[in-house]
Amino acid sequence: xxxxxxxxxxxxxxKLQQLVISLSCLFLLVFAFGWMINLTVNTNNIxxxxxxxxxxxxxxxxxxxxxxxxxxxxxNSSSESDSEADSNSSNQIEDDDFADAAFIGDSRTVxxxxxxxxxxxxxxxxIGLNIDTALTESAITxxxxxxxxxxxxxxxRQFGRIYIMFGINxxxxxxPDIFEEKYEKLIKQIKKVQxxxxxxxxxxxxxxxLATNTNAVFTNENINDFNKYVKQAAENxxxxxxxxxxxxxxxxxxxxxxxxxxxxxxIREYCQEWMNYLANNS
Numbered sequence: 001x002x003x004x005x006x007x008x009x010x011x012x013x014x015k016l017q018q019l020v021i022s023l024s025c026l027f028l029l030v031f032a033f034g035w036m037i038n039l040t041v042n043t044n045n046i047x048x049x050x051x052x053x054x055x056x057x058x059x060x061x062x063x064x065x066x067x068x069x070x071x072x073x074x075x076n077s078s079s080e081s082d083s084e085a086d087s088n089s090s091n092q093i094e095d096d097d098f099a100d101a102a103f104i105g106d107s108r109t110v111x112x113x114x115x116x117x118x119x120x121x122x123x124x125x126x127i128g129l130n131i132d133t134a135l136t137e138s139a140i141t142x143x144x145x146x147x148x149x150x151x152x153x154x155x156x157r158q159f160g161r162i163y164i165m166f167g168i169n170x171x172x173x174x175x176p177d178i179f180e181e182k183y184e185k186l187i188k189q190i191k192k193v194q195x196x197x198x199x200x201x202x203x204x205x206x207x208x209x210l211a212t213n214t215n216a217v218f219t220n221e222n223i224n225d226f227n228k229y230v231k232q233a234a235e236n237x238x239x240x241x242x243x244x245x246x247x248x249x250x251x252x253x254x255x256x257x258x259x260x261x262x263x264x265x266x267i268r269e270y271c272q273e274w275m276n277y278l279a280n281n282s
Contacts, residue, residue: 096279097121100160102197104150104190106130106169108205108265115271124153130169131182135189154190159197161282162190163242167204167226168264172217180229180236187237200282201234203227203245205274206255210263218264220254240282247277 098121103109109125126139133139138147143156154162164187170179187199204223211218227245234241248270250256255263259270266274 098161098275098278102154102159102162104134104162105165108168109165111265112271112274115266115268116275118275122153122157122159124150128169129166131166131179131186132170134166134186150186151189151193154193159194162194162197162199163202163278163282164190164199164239165202165204165244167223167230168207168218171219171222171226172215176226176229179226180233183230183233184236187233187239191237191239198282199237199239200242200278201230201237201239203230203241203243205245205266206249206253208255208257208260208263210257210260211255212263214262214264224253242278242281244274244277244281248273 098118102122102124103112105112105125106129107125107127109123110127113121113123113125124140126137129137129139134150136149138149138152140148140150140153142148142153166183166186167179173179183201187201190197190199204227206220206223207218223245227243231241231243248255248259257263258267260266
């Protein structure tokens with residue numbers, strides 16, 4: 001009897017152990033299955049996020065590409081417009097060969113002749129010439145090779161346009177009213193022998209700070225004062241006043257430093273700009 005009871009107890013323990021093992025295995029299976037499902041879901045989410053990220057990145061790149069294309073398009077359009085404007089400006093200079101024009105003046109006008117390709121234009125200018133000697137000094141090379149005055153040069157042929165510039169050599173004069181009188185006299189004398197020509201009186205060009213190394217009187221303050229007399233002389237003589245000087249002033253009212261090696265005489269590029277101004281304004 002006792003042996004039978006022991007056997008019964010062992011059977012019950014064995015069944016209990018099997019039940020515990022079965023439940024443990026079932027729990028492990030449920031846990032493993034749930035873990036696999038969770039892993040699969042997370043993997044899909046990651047792929048979706050990656051795809052979304054790539055899509056956003058693609059959109060950003062696409063937008064950046066569009067912005068860059070639009071920017072390049074605008075730049076190209078602007079460049080084309082600038083090029084077209086420069087081309088039109090250059091064409092105007094090329095179309096106007098100034099064959100009907102005469103230029104009268106001092107060393108600045110000599111520089112204009114040397115630094116611009118206008119061989120058909122006539123230049124009657126000389127270094128050091130001023131409004132006091134313009135009517136008397138034989139500083140001009142005439143068509144026959146001889147030297148003569150400006151008035152003798154003016155009598156050689158008829159011109160359609162005459163451009164005059166004096167004043168830089170006269171800045172040290174103590175009596176600017178005398179300068180005005182002599183300027184007016186020169187204009188009127190030219191009008192007598194050139195009755196059909198348009199006479200343009202140009203304002204004195206500004207200088208840069210380098211000009212004072214040549215002479216202390218070469219200041220823009222003096223130039224501005226003298227230009228008042230230049231303009232008055234032009235009006236008194238019924239000539240056309242061209243304020244070419246203002247065209248070359250920088251934000252400080254001076255000639256840009258890079259425009260001249262001595263602060264007074266223009267380099268080739270700026271002489272071209274000078275001629276460009278005359279082509280567009282006369």
